[in-house]
Amino acid sequence: MSDAAAAGWPGLGPKSREQLAAVGIRTPGQLQACDAFEVYARIKARWPGASRNLVYALLGAQEGMDWRVIARERRTEVLLRLDAMGLAPR
Template sequence: MSIADLPNLGPKSQQMLALAGVTSVEQLRSLGSVATYALVKRSGGNPSLNLLWALEGVLTGLPWQVVARDHRTSLLLALDDHEQQA
């Protein structure tokens, strides 16, 4: 399965991931949603938080809307922790 086959990720998201060097599902799974989102931000992709919700949805099998509603706080805290450690 390729990044292009994943649910929740449209062409713009796929392009931002490619620019950040994330070109396979295995890389995405290995990095996790928070680290992948931070990598896209550092690479100049200028993503909205919807990308974070979508990435988490890909990894958990949940629609991004459910992730945004039910997991927003925990993901934002994890992102803050990740960025402080970087």
């Protein structure tokens, strides 16, 4: 088990955790209490180059799933939600 997973941050590396802290999310509990898409939007506003993989990782961390499973199984759902928010890739 990785240090991040052991600390309650599965699938989120140091850079992602740093970005989360910069938008006010410093604990796994705080992340659990938030909408992953809104968190992604806040990060994307500060770091326009933030990858779509981050939203998969945020959802995965909240749901206890590997981000790659989220990407594979829920890609369409995620893209539609990002599109509705004006954050879908062009």
